[in-house]
Amino acid sequence: MGKSEVYFTNLRTNGNMNLLNKLERLVKKAGIENINFKDKYIAIKIHFGEPGNLAYLRPNYSKVIVDLVKNSGGKVFLTDCNTLYVGRRKNALEHMDSAYENGYNPFTTGCHVIIADGLKGTDEVLVPVEKGxxxxxxxxxxxxxxxxxxxxxxxxxxxEATGFGGALKNIGMGCGSRAGKMEMHSNGKPSVEAEKCVTCGACKKICAHSAIDFRENKKAYINHDKCVGCGRCIGVCNFDAISPTWDEANDVLNKKIAEYSYAVVNGRPHFHINFVIDISPNCDCHSENDMPITPDVGIFASFDPVALDKACADAVNKQIVLQGSYLDEQKHKHNHDYNDHFRNTHPETDWEVCIDHAVKLGLGNKEYKLIEM
Known part of the structure; x- marks a missing residue:
């Protein structure tokens, strides 16, 4: 396999070329127009940002891609799946409210928002992963x-769990239904916080395995011998009384994300864009964002999500550490230097595990040719 092409543009602008112009020029140069969009449905997967976090991508960027697809005759929508954790994106109604609050609405983006796994995160498709x-x-x-x-x-x-969040993280974890996220994040079964349970019975009704019952205190109880860990009970509980276990080893989590990413893109045209800006130490699922750990780098695009993530990681690792950032604190706190900004930020996880597993699956190539515009 030859090197994959990854296209890059920096963030410099002038009176004749703003960042939105540069984004359009970048994706066209990378070959997005070679995809036949006419009369096809196109899902644009994006993270709408947990309210309170200001590092999420501005909706202006998505409009560039939406307009390009629509002008080519495509039927396009922006999408994400509901979260496993308790927050403002755990069901479709609150998720869409959050998206609108952060500027993702038809008037600013030119297309609709669809929450891919439905009202309560249970609308899913089982996709075989032959090499999984x-x-x-x-x-x-x-x-x-x-x-x-x-x-x-x-x-x-x-x-904090995968080292960095880029294309593979956004695709694999982001496209998983609630049950899918449960499978990736957890090696165990959900449990009930009795003090929050109001005995409404919704969890018992949705459980297909008769794993939920009510004890003498009239609080729900999950029998882990019967529970299969699907996570549907988490979605239907309106009182946040049911919580997953977050106990999967980070290396296994990274490999599961690669396998989910493969399931999403395998067998159909796909294209990917990474914005290496506001490089906060943690995920946009946080309701806050810390200061960046390095300076902004630019925008990257490729048909290969593996090469894309590898190129972005390499580019970030060439940057200086911003003084006063979390990474700066970590480097002073620990004596060991991994010579890797992401490992130094979160020493308990190794991002290369996901990259290497994705290569093994045939999802992409970590050898790349960087083409700068």
């Missing part, structure tokens, strides 16, 4: 799998 070592059937949001073409727009930043 950990995942045999990925649970992907239905609207994402209904699309003919898949595009990801990704804010590249640090991540």
């Amino acid at each position: 070592e950990y995942v045999k059937e990925a649970k992907i949001g239905r609207a994402i799998m209904d699309a003919d073409i898949f595009i990801s727009m990704n804010h590249f930043k640090g991540h």
Whole structure:
């Protein structure tokens, strides 16, 4: 396999070329127009940002890609799946409210927002992963799998469990239904916080395995011998009384994300864009964002999500550490230097595990040719 092409543009502008112009020029140079969009459904996977976090991608960027697809005759929508954790994106109604609050609405982006796994995160498609070592059937949001073409727009930043969040993280974890996220994040089963349970019975009704019952205190109880860990009870509980275990080893989590990413893109046209800006140490799922750990780098695009993430990681690792950032604090706190900004930020995880596993699956190539515009 030859090197994959990754296209890059820096963030310098002038009176004749703003960042939106540069983004359009970049993706065209990278070959996005070679995809036949006419009369096809196109899902653009994006993270709408947990309210309170200001590092998420501005909706202006998505409009550039939406307009390009629509002008080519495509039927396009922006999408994400509901979260596993309790927050303002755990069901479709609050998720869409959050998206609108952060500027993602038809008037600013030119297309609709669809939450891919439905109202409560249970609308999914089981997608076989033939080469999967950990995942045999990925649970992907239905609207994402209904699309003919898949595009990801990704804010590249640090991540506490995977090292960094880029294309693979946004695709694999982001496209998983609630049950899919449960499978990736957890090696155990959900549990009930009795003090929050109001005995409404919604969890018992949705459980297909008769794993939930009510004890003498009239509080729900999950029998882990019967529970299969699907996570549907988490979605239907309106009182946030049911919580997952976050106990999967980071290396296994990274490999599962690679396998879910493979399930999403395999067998259909796909294209990916990474924005290496506002490189915060943690995920945009936080309701806050810390200061960046390095200076901004630019925008990258490729048909290969593996090469894309590798190129972005390499580019960030060439940057200086910003004084006063979390990374700066970590470097002074620990004596060991991994010569890697992401490992130094979160020493407990190794991002290369995901890259290497994705290569093994045939998802992409970590050898790349960087073409600068």
